Amino acid sequence: xxxxxxxxxxxxxxxxxxxxxxxxxxxxxxxxxxxxxxxxxxxxxxxxxxxxxxxxxxxxxxxxxxxxxxxxxxxxxxxxxxxxxxxxxxxxxxxxxxxxxxxxxxxxxxxxxxxxxxxxxxxxxxxxxxxxxxxxxxxxxxxxxxxxxxxxxxxxxxxxxxxxxxxxxxxxxxxxxxxxxxxxxxxxxxxxxxxxxxxxxxxxxxxxxxxxxxxxxxxxxxxxxxxxxxxxxxxxxxxxxxxxxxxxxxxxxxxxxxxxxxxxxxxxxxxxxxxxx
Amino acid sequence: xxxxxxxxxxxxxxxxxxxxxxxxxxxxxxxxxxxxxxxxxxxxxxxxxxxxxxxxxxxxxxxxxxxxxxxxxxxxxxxxxxxxxxxxxxxxxxxxxxxxxxxxxxxxxxxxxxxxxxxxxxxxxxxxxxxxxxxxxxxxxxxxxxxxxxxxxxxxxxxxxxxxxxxxxxxxxxxxxxxxxxxxxxxxxxxxxxxxxxxxxxxxxxxxxxxxxxxxxxxxxxxxxxxxxxxxxxxxxxxxxxxxxxxxxxxxxxxxxxxxxxxxxxxxxxxxxxxxxxxxxxxxxxxxxxxxxxxxxxxxxxxx
Numbered sequence: 001x002x003x004x005x006x007x008x009x010x011x012x013x014x015x016x017x018x019x020x021x022x023x024x025x026x027x028x029x030x031x032x033x034x035x036x037x038x039x040x041x042x043x044x045x046x047x048x049x050x051x052x053x054x055x056x057x058x059x060x061x062x063x064x065x066x067x068x069x070x071x072x073x074x075x076x077x078x079x080x081x082x083x084x085x086x087x088x089x090x091x092x093x094x095x096x097x098x099x100x101x102x103x104x105x106x107x108x109x110x111x112x113x114x115x116x117x118x119x120x121x122x123x124x125x126x127x128x129x130x131x132x133x134x135x136x137x138x139x140x141x142x143x144x145x146x147x148x149x150x151x152x153x154x155x156x157x158x159x160x161x162x163x164x165x166x167x168x169x170x171x172x173x174x175x176x177x178x179x180x181x182x183x184x185x186x187x188x189x190x191x192x193x194x195x196x197x198x199x200x201x202x203x204x205x206x207x208x209x210x211x212x213x214x215x216x217x218x219x220x221x222x223x224x225x226x227x228x229x230x231x232x233x234x235x236x237x238x239x240x241x242x243x244x245x246x247x248x249x250x251x252x253x254x255x256x257x258x259x260x261x262x263x264x265x266x267x268x269x270x271x272x273x274x275x276x277x
Numbered sequence: 278x279x280x281x282x283x284x285x286x287x288x289x290x291x292x293x294x295x296x297x298x299x300x301x302x303x304x305x306x307x308x309x310x311x312x313x314x315x316x317x318x319x320x321x322x323x324x325x326x327x328x329x330x331x332x333x334x335x336x337x338x339x340x341x342x343x344x345x346x347x348x349x350x351x352x353x354x355x356x357x358x359x360x361x362x363x364x365x366x367x368x369x370x371x372x373x374x375x376x377x378x379x380x381x382x383x384x385x386x387x388x389x390x391x392x393x394x395x396x397x398x399x400x401x402x403x404x405x406x407x408x409x410x411x412x413x414x415x416x417x418x419x420x421x422x423x424x425x426x427x428x429x430x431x432x433x434x435x436x437x438x439x440x441x442x443x444x445x446x447x448x449x450x451x452x453x454x455x456x457x458x459x460x461x462x463x464x465x466x467x468x469x470x471x472x473x474x475x476x477x478x479x480x481x482x483x484x485x486x487x488x489x490x491x492x493x494x495x496x497x498x499x500x501x502x503x504x505x506x507x508x509x510x511x512x513x514x515x516x517x518x519x520x521x522x523x524x525x526x527x528x529x530x531x532x533x534x535x536x537x538x539x540x541x542x543x544x545x546x547x548x549x550x551x552x553x554x555x556x557x558x559x560x561x562x563x564x565x566x567x568x569x570x571x572x573x574x575x576x577x578x579x580x581x
Contacts, residue, residue, distance in 0.1 A: 003376040007362070014364040091360035095421060098326035099377040100349035277328040
């Protein structure tokens with residue numbers, strides 16, 4: 001299993017998946033940093049500087065984390081979309097499956113490799129966003145291991161589904177399905193926030209269902225709430241519109257997310273273990 | 278027995294992959310597995326190495342049922358459509374495969390060097406697999422199959438991408454492995470290659486084994502005779518046909534395939550006894566190609 005995990009990490013590096021993502025992330029962070037810097041500086045001269053400054057820094061933070069989640073989600077899907085189907089299509093797996101390694105270990109090894117790479121990338125991205133906001137706005141947020149862990153958990157949720165799809169869908173079909181599912185989670189999460197704001201139970205329910213289908217967005221809401229509801233912080237998490245979190249997703253949502261990952265991994269292992277190659 | 282299959286069957290919905298395959302492959306031999314395209318050769322190999330699951334029947338490899346993890350350590354496999362991680366170097370690819378087979382440290386390094394030398398890639402190990410020619414990729418695939426020093430090696434068209442020199446080298450490797458007591462299951466289209474090195478062969482057609490046995494025995498009986506005779510009569514032709522199968526009667530030339538080598542003098546007797554004049558009689562031992570073509574045309578099957 002660890003041999004497969006090590007090969008997966010090497011693949012991400014050698015095939016320049018990580019390099020491309022790092023370059024794009026650097027471009028995003030540069031743009032983001034410039035935006036935060038000038039946005040906050042120019043706002044200092046306006047008449048609303050006082051009341052706005054308490055709101056604008058958390059808004060910049062949530063924007064950074066929200067679009068950062070997008071980038072990392074893309075990395076998760078693009079890296080793993082052909083993890084099984086692609087190797088079956090090109091025949092690489094034909095030399096691996098007959099070796100004395102169980103098929104379930106191939107799935108778990110790949111999952112561990114991708115998860116490790118995504119977690120390192122997510123942690124660095126998270127730290128970069130927090131540093132940019134802190135340096136430019138002075139918003140001081142405590143370093144919370146829980147928030148970092150949750151930020152790393154988001155792509156892992158998507159990874160589990162992508163690997164599951166890769167065991168029975170073609171690479172292209174799996175990529176489309178996973179992005180659509182991610183979009184369902186994102187749009188549902190936004191509708192839920194709007195529903196809470198306008199007191200629409202229907203929108204809230206749509207958000208709950210979409211979170212059950214793809215819980216990555218709930219994890220993001222948990223991070224935002226967790227970060228911006230710290231003692232001493234403003235209540236601005238309630239004023240971030242669709243990027244914020246009006247109510248904290250419960251611990252049970254995290255339990256569900258954990259089970260979601262385990263179930264999709266188990267299904268991926270089961271399907272692959274019975275698959276004719 | 279190294280390989281024993283009993284009624285091994287694979288169906289793809291209504292289509293037959295292979296049907297009721299009963300094979301026994303003994304230790305230390307090169308077993309040739311032949312068949313036309315789509316006959317089920319690769320299907321059987323894929324079942325035996327664990328890529329496909331049989332629909333019915335059973336098989337034992339090295340005395341254990343299919344899929345046994347311990348046995349897999351003793352099996353090497355070169356797939357027909359060989360593709361490897363092109364972003365790895367030859368050495369890295371072998372190191373990865375070595376780790377899958379539990380090889381570690383100095384032992385792994387030694388084996389990698391040994392197999393790279395054996396397949397003629399001793400100085401190409403640091404190059405990326407993606408930069409290899411197709412023939413070199415097949416060689417590195419063969420190196421992967423040989424790396425764990427397996428007792429049983431499945432080679433699915435192992436020389437398809439090689440030039441004549443490369444084919445000769447691979448043949449020498451196979452013969453060398455047999456010398457060391459290894460068993461080789463060779464799946465090949467190249468009948469001349471099979472004829473040169475195999476101890477036993479099985480021929481599969483439309484998913485069924487149509488002939489199986491020691492190569493020498495399969496070829497020993499059948500012999501082709503071509504003769505030039507005068508005064509050929511219908512009675513003479515009928516009597517000759519009873520000895521085997523008549524292939525051609527044209528003018529003074531008769532060509533027929535005999536079941537037994539011992540019938541050659543009988544052919545001369547029939548011609549003379551029927552008032553014919555025998556001018557020449559040449560014999561030719563049937564080749565594997567002749568046997569293959571006859572069997573595939575007939576399409577009969579040896580059932581378990």
